[in-house]
Amino acid sequence: MIYPPALEALMAALRCLPGVGQKTAQRMAFQLLQRERDGARQLARSLDQALDELGHCRDCRMFSQGDLCPICASDKRDDALLCVVESPADVAALESHTDYRGRYFVLLGRLSPLDGIGPEELGLARLAERMADAAVQEVIVATNPTVEGEATAHYIAELARAAGIAVTRIAHGVPVGGELEYVDGGTLAHALSGRRQVE
Amino acid sequence: MIYPPALEALMAALRCLPGVGQKTAQRMAFQLLQRERDGARQLARSLDQALDELGHCRDCRMFSQGDLCPICASDKRDDALLCVVESPADVAALESHTDYRGRYFVLLGRLSPLDGIGPEELGLARLAERMADAAVQEVIVATNPTVEGEATAHYIAELARAAGIAVTRIAHGVPVGGELEYVDGGTLAHALSGRRQVE
Ligand SMILES: [Zn+2]
Ligand SMILES: [Zn+2]
Numbered sequence: 001m002i003y004p005p006a007l008e009a010l011m012a013a014l015r016c017l018p019g020v021g022q023k024t025a026q027r028m029a030f031q032l033l034q035r036e037r038d039g040a041r042q043l044a045r046s047l048d049q050a051l052d053e054l055g056h057c058r059d060c061r062m063f064s065q066g067d068l069c070p071i072c073a074s075d076k077r078d079d080a081l082l083c084v085v086e087s088p089a090d091v092a093a094l095e096s097h098t099d100y101r102g103r104y105f106v107l108l109g110r111l112s113p114l115d116g117i118g119p120e121e122l123g124l125a126r127l128a129e130r131m132a133d134a135a136v137q138e139v140i141v142a143t144n145p146t147v148e149g150e151a152t153a154h155y156i157a158e159l160a161r162a163a164g165i166a167v168t169r170i171a172h173g174v175p176v177g178g179e180l181e182y183v184d185g186g187t188l189a190h191a192l193s194g195r196r197q198v199e
Numbered sequence: 200m201i202y203p204p205a206l207e208a209l210m211a212a213l214r215c216l217p218g219v220g221q222k223t224a225q226r227m228a229f230q231l232l233q234r235e236r237d238g239a240r241q242l243a244r245s246l247d248q249a250l251d252e253l254g255h256c257r258d259c260r261m262f263s264q265g266d267l268c269p270i271c272a273s274d275k276r277d278d279a280l281l282c283v284v285e286s287p288a289d290v291a292a293l294e295s296h297t298d299y300r301g302r303y304f305v306l307l308g309r310l311s312p313l314d315g316i317g318p319e320e321l322g323l324a325r326l327a328e329r330m331a332d333a334a335v336q337e338v339i340v341a342t343n344p345t346v347e348g349e350a351t352a353h354y355i356a357e358l359a360r361a362a363g364i365a366v367t368r369i370a371h372g373v374p375v376g377g378e379l380e381y382v383d384g385g386t387l388a389h390a391l392s393g394r395r396q397v398e
Binding site: 005006007012016018028034039040044063087088092 | 206250
């Protein structure tokens, strides 16, 4: 052990971050201690505050500092539309880049039996309750076009049909501006099987 | 602002880490809050502890929890040899991979006038004091073979000569096991200009 215990402990703790191995943790620790001491102190405070104050919205499971997130608390959103996504980042992306103004439900994952992630972990009972609201007319399934995302979409579609609500799936295909030869195989297969009549 | 303030603050704080932009900070924050809550709490504690308890060794400027680091405090090291490196990581690398058992001096950087890093920032006055110790017989300059590292090496060599001590520079060239065609140009130029007579 070349480094003092407090430095070894910091490098070990940094490895809980995604994609951070031993070399990166070392580089991070040096930068924090040598050039970012204020930032490091702020990071410690922010971690504690986020752990203490952040929970999930009662209605949509988005990260929330209160019982309800701002979107669920708003009376300006369209109750007829309920968009189901895998991650809080998906909500952020849809809010930033589209004019969608319905409601959301965040799964915080996707069905993955091998990882022990089933309907309970994704809060699907709460989603079924949301669907039981008479105002909801369309469930938009926006899970990712992976094997697990598709299985999850299928499960949610069944829930919606059981509740007598229309279900739609966002379109997947070649990105706008993308070139066929650079698109991955799965996307290309999706784009082909999802082809539409030219009008 | 889609995310609650405590989450925005955490994502902003994570960006003080080297190489962490907005997307990575978001992914890190989600992982910490959803799957690494214990790790996140530990990281906050480790940051505070490292900031509170770590300083630099009085003699060599290595990170140290006490006045002297274990290497400087040891009476098992060879006082005749003083190896000058840029970073604490260099000490760790030399200790792990070589049988060097002399002393060290850590610059915590390299001369870089444009960034305001001069002799004072590198503790070169303290290094000159170390060289004044009658026990020191050889200064081994192990700064990196970059333009700034070479300028730093040159400066240190002058200090050593002024103190009447032998100066050596670690060898730079094609890595053992490396192939010429994959070696970067600077290394190759170093290897060629540093060629030795075959005996
Ligand atoms: Zn909500
Ligand atoms: Zn020391």
